Amino acid sequence: MGEMRYRKLGKWGLKVSEISLGAWVTFGDVVKDKETVREIVRIAYEGGVNFFDNADVYAKGLAEEIMGEILQEFPRHTLVLSTKAYWPMSEDPNDRGLSRKHLLESITKSLKRLKTDYVDIxxxxxxxxxxxxxxxxxxxxxxxxxxxxLYWGTxxxxxxxxxxxxxxARENGLHPPVVEQPQYSML
Structure with a gap:
């Protein structure tokens, strides 16, 4: 395997590994054993992966909790963490979607589960x-x-x-979305 390459996040300064490790089909729903997850994350990190992707809805927060616990073993400045919000997290009508209420509550809960002060995206x-x-x-x-x-995207x-x-965003002097994440997997 060659050396990991890194790319800028669009025109922005953040550098992300060409390969990321996502939690959607990896943690929570499929792999619940923390030692297996720890090994997957360690191998990815040692291979140069710096971009670890998540979402609140993956295993209803469990994927974020598992990843957050394991990523404590690595220096935060070496990680690019992302998470997402939109899908229902409960039966409550406001615990879903992209309302200001849900977005702010979701990011707060995700940060707690990920055990970090901020996500990169x-x-x-x-x-x-x-x-x-x-x-x-x-x-x-x-x-x-x-x-x-640090950045937001779609x-x-x-x-x-x-x-x-x-x-x-441009018309109103606001932070624009800087990245789009389409559905993609090496598999």
Whole structure:
């Protein structure tokens, strides 16, 4: 295996490994044994992976808890952590979607589960047609301004909605989304 290569996050300064380790099909739902997860993370980290991706909904928070515990073994400045919010986390009507309420509550809970003060990237896990774009962008801007996330992005958003979010952010002097995460896996 060759040496890991790193790429800039779009035009921004953050460098992410070309290969990331995501928790969606890895931790929580499939692998519950922490020692197996620890070994997977260690091998990835020693191979040069610095980007570890998660979401609140993966195993209803368990994936974040497991990853957060294991990543304590590595210096935080060497890690690029991401998580996401959108999908329902309970039966409560406000515990889902991209409302300001849900986004701020979700990032707060995710940070606790991940045992960190901030994530590098916070993703809007899907587009939410029930929430005005200005509410989504202002909420994500607030999350970045508070230092809960360094950047924000979108996951599986339609191109027109991404363009709308970027335009709204630029017009209003707000932090725009800087990355889109489409569904992709080496497998």
């Amino acid at each position: 916070f993703f809007a896990h899907r587009f939410d047609p029930e929430v005005p774009m200005e509410e989504i962008v202002y909420a994500m801007h607030t999350i970045v301004e508070k230092g809960y996330a 996951s599986e958003w339609p191109a027109a909605r991404i363009a709308e979010a970027v335009a709204f």
